[in-house]
Amino acid sequence: MSSLQVFAEVLIAGLLTGIMYSLVALGFVLIYKASSVFNFAQGAMVFFAALTLVGIIELGVPFWLALLLTIGVMVLLGMGIEKFVLRPLVNQHEITLLMATIGLTFVIEGLAQLVWGTDVRRIDLGIKDIPIEFIADNTGILVSQLDLFAAVVAGALVATLAVLFSHTKVGRALRAVADDHAAALSVGIPLQRIWGIVWGVAGLVALVAGMLWGARSGVQFALVFVALKALPVLIIGGFTSVPGVIVAGLIVGASEKIAEFYVGPMVGGGIETWFPYVLAILFLLVRPEGLYGEKIIRRV
Amino acid sequence: MNERKIGGVILSVQNISLAFGGVKALTDISFDVREHEVRAIIGPNGAGKSSMLNVINGVYRAQQGQITYRGQVRKDMDTHQAAEQGIARTFQNIALFKGMTVLDNVMTGRNLKMKSNFLMQALWWGPAQREEMEQRRKAEEIIDFLEIQRIRKTPVSRLPYGLQKRVELARALAAEPKVLLLDEPMAGMNVEEKQDMCRFILSVNEQFGTTIVLIEHDMGVVMDISDRVVVLDYGKKIGDGTPDEVRNNQEVIDAYLGIAH
Numbered sequence: 001m002s003s004l005q006v007f008a009e010v011l012i013a014g015l016l017t018g019i020m021y022s023l024v025a026l027g028f029v030l031i032y033k034a035s036s037v038f039n040f041a042q043g044a045m046v047f048f049a050a051l052t053l054v055g056i057i058e059l060g061v062p063f064w065l066a067l068l069l070t071i072g073v074m075v076l077l078g079m080g081i082e083k084f085v086l087r088p089l090v091n092q093h094e095i096t097l098l099m100a101t102i103g104l105t106f107v108i109e110g111l112a113q114l115v116w117g118t119d120v121r122r123i124d125l126g127i128k129d130i131p132i133e134f135i136a137d138n139t140g141i142l143v144s145q146l147d148l149f150a151a152v153v154a155g156a157l158v159a160t161l162a163v164l165f166s167h168t169k170v171g172r173a174l175r176a177v178a179d180d181h182a183a184a185l186s187v188g189i190p191l192q193r194i195w196g197i198v199w200g201v202a203g204l205v206a207l208v209a210g211m212l213w214g215a216r217s218g219v220q221f222a223l224v225f226v227a228l229k230a231l232p233v234l235i236i237g238g239f240t241s242v243p244g245v246i247v248a249g250l251i252v253g254a255s256e257k258i259a260e261f262y263v264g265p266m267v268g269g270g271i272e273t274w275f276p277y278v279l280a281i282l283f284l285l286v287r288p289e290g291l292y293g294e295k296i297i298r299r300v
Numbered sequence: 301m302n303e304r305k306i307g308g309v310i311l312s313v314q315n316i317s318l319a320f321g322g323v324k325a326l327t328d329i330s331f332d333v334r335e336h337e338v339r340a341i342i343g344p345n346g347a348g349k350s351s352m353l354n355v356i357n358g359v360y361r362a363q364q365g366q367i368t369y370r371g372q373v374r375k376d377m378d379t380h381q382a383a384e385q386g387i388a389r390t391f392q393n394i395a396l397f398k399g400m401t402v403l404d405n406v407m408t409g410r411n412l413k414m415k416s417n418f419l420m421q422a423l424w425w426g427p428a429q430r431e432e433m434e435q436r437r438k439a440e441e442i443i444d445f446l447e448i449q450r451i452r453k454t455p456v457s458r459l460p461y462g463l464q465k466r467v468e469l470a471r472a473l474a475a476e477p478k479v480l481l482l483d484e485p486m487a488g489m490n491v492e493e494k495q496d497m498c499r500f501i502l503s504v505n506e507q508f509g510t511t512i513v514l515i516e517h518d519m520g521v522v523m524d525i526s527d528r529v530v531v532l533d534y535g536k537k538i539g540d541g542t543p544d545e546v547r548n549n550q551e552v553i554d555a556y557l558g559i560a561h
Binding site for chain 1: 380475
């Protein structure tokens, strides 16, 4: 196997993982854009979604029905959080809202384990984590079927949401709300309904992320840390940009795999877990608003 | 001045008082607005003019008094309700959606006219798309009317101030309002821009029959385009009448020029 093939393999694996980081980060961006709330509980929602899906399947419910039920649960959870936790806190400091979502994180994690138990479980999507023969035979590069499937699903969802939020009435309303609350209200945009929709969609995104990550690495508490990987993605991409998180997710995924493979052996491995954060810190120093974030202009 | 037919009272505020903590912004203000007229609210800085507009469209809730709009009496308005019932407005410090294009900004003004909901759009149903196109045509008409076709696709943040003010007017008009509240539509403009804006305000009033309530500092402009004027000073009403009546009102002259001590 040539070194070029090895590089391609590492890069592709990284990019495929990266799209799934983008998906998790998208959940954060949607909410932050519309309401300036940094939803720390997004990771817990991913965990909760995956556990709920597995739990319902284990009750003997067919996969598709279980998926539909879980979609319902997650949309309701998202909208419920907005209505009962954040709406009473509207107009409070961002830090207050952040603290509320940190509190929520523990409640959701606890609730998930209370209802469904703490065992590590598997989600079977019917696709195996083995290399695709066609690609392996022709190029000698190993690409996991499961990774490719997950990336396609994640990519399709990200693309759908990106189009929906840029070309429709609700998308315009969302951007309007993000831009100026008072003006949005004056043209009759129902602020609270928009927030409800955004939280509902964030719940749905959490479910897809939880399902894909769960299929890949098991449904377990560690899913919460996958969501933390969204942090460097957000810092690099910019907290308010959908295209930003897509590109940043790819950068984080590819660079951590490449660093792990080429630099890892020199320092005893384990780079993958912290490399994205170092990258994020570099970005904070050089370009604090992120790749696509709104430029911060300070007037003196 | 022109041949419009001024109708009955469409909006009236009665004994409105508004205070922020101990600061009284408005004290016992009453006046009415008739259908199709251009009604101005004037007064020195801090007189409570913007507060008055904010009470009318529900941004502030008055502690006392009531508002009668199209025959319906209410304690206070709700911004969303106000928009639904045909009250649109512009802001003193332009409140456009800065990152969006002119066309998108105007389209948000048509938000309430669009019936399809989020799920329909998500599933990309034909009717939702047809509706989008239909509303788009209406938005384009308003853009033509205000002569901003050239900049339809430009993000608002890149436009000069005068044009931004015009885009804000376009967004408000897109809602096809019965009553249009304009908070200093000509503030910070040069003479030419002011003339343009006056022309647009008057043609909106004439062609669409929109009732206009405006706040303005430039006395020349106010006297030229309004039918009746309310004068506020320190949150109190000190004058109300036609431009000529107001111009000759001693209290108004004192408020603007000061009193010899």
